[in-house]
Amino acid sequence: MTPRNPKVGVLTASLSTAAGGLFFALRDVANRLEARGIAQSVFGLRDANFADDRAAWRISHLAAFDGFGPRGFKVSLPLIQALDRAALEVLHVHGIWNFASLAGLHWQKRTQRPLVISPHGMLDPGALVFSPTKKRIVAALYERRALRSAAAIHALNTAEAAAVRAYGIDVPIAVIPNGVDLPEESVVATRDWSADRRRTMLFLARLHPKKGVQELIAAWRQMLDRAPEIGTRWRLTLAGWDDGGLIDAARQQVAELGLSDHITVPGAVFGEAKHDAFAQAHAFILPSRSEGLPISVLEAWAYGLPVFMTEACNLPSGFAANAAIRIETDSAALASVLAQRLADDGDLRAIGANGLALVARDFSWDRVVDDYSALYRWLAGNDVVPAFVQLSSKDTLWRCNA
Structure with missing residues (x-):
């Protein structure tokens, strides 16, 4: 019964x-x-x-x-x-x-x-x-x-x-x-990784101090200072809904650091705009200080994206499955990892594939x-x-x- x-x-x-x-x-x-x-x-x-x-x-x-x-x-x-x-x-x-x-x-x-x-x-x-x-x-x-x-x-x-x-x-x-839902297989299969294509690193979460937004912007500046050639191959998109006025502070920080050609802050994205953001990205990043279980990371894996995340994202299975790259919230430490991993991004596609397999199996x-x-x-x-x-x-x- x-x-x-x-x-x-x-x-x-x-x-x-x-x-x-x-x-x-x-x-x-x-x-x-x-x-x-x-x-x-x-x-x-x-x-x-x-x-x-x-x-x-x-x-x-x-x-x-x-x-x-x-x-x-x-x-x-x-x-x-x-x-x-x-x-x-x-x-x-x-x-x-x-x-x-x-x-x-x-x-x-x-x-x-x-x-x-x-x-x-x-x-x-x-x-x-x-x-x-x-x-x-x-x-x-x-x-x-x-x-x-x-x-x-x-x-x-x-x-x-x-x-x-x-x-x-x-x-x-x-x-x-x-x-998490899995998108059509063609979305992952048709992502353009050609050598002359400028890649996009996507941050998509609510814009709140605990998400490490300001530290990420500072780290991007430090990364470009030590490895300026990465700026010709990678750009950063900071998407998400504003939680308490942080979006204006983020845009001001981008301008003050001379990063307007390297970082865009489009604000909230939902529906088709959110799908497009994941589909057009080449990697995902979440330098958060605290999470329950971030859906945005699961979504990134569902789209076959390699993920840069902190241990505070509470997804240790991502590190164990080689589906994620461990980062810190400290801007200098974060810049060091970004400079190392984005200078030669040849293994990122495989890391993203591991994430897709992990989501399909466990989530x-x-x-x-x-x-x-x-x-x-x-x-x-x-x-x-x-x-x-x-x-x-x-x-x-x-x-x-x-």
């Missing part, structure tokens, strides 16, 4: 591309679960991008609410009331340090039903150093209680699971990675959706404990090594 699928609710602070990579991860999972017959009721706050992104959701119930209060902590009482009326069997909250966590805690206390929380890297040590005072206050007020009240924490990889444990949370942890949507389905059925009492769940800190068996 096939276990019954429960009625699942999903709660997040933003239902649009204003949430960056979190939006794509959440939307893609919800849409695929819905297609599997697991009805998704998604709740969140309405923002300026919601009207444009509403059609991207293909689920049975999507509820957006207006909020009031400061940016980053908008409150909505109607959202709490809608959760109370929804008769959910499981509620999954994506993201922490915001009103969604508080609303999820209220729902769990009122219903005594299973709550799942996905921190999405927000408990990693590198993330906790940003806005530390706010996080200490929110943790004391309710966030620690919410995390400890959860029936399970969803971690994107074992590194994030370790960060959850280090934060003092000893509830079950389910390790389920992000998934397929079928596997991800199977795991979410099993998690929800177990929490609702309809199935056994999945193999990817660590019940407590004493349980060290992991199925996912991402």
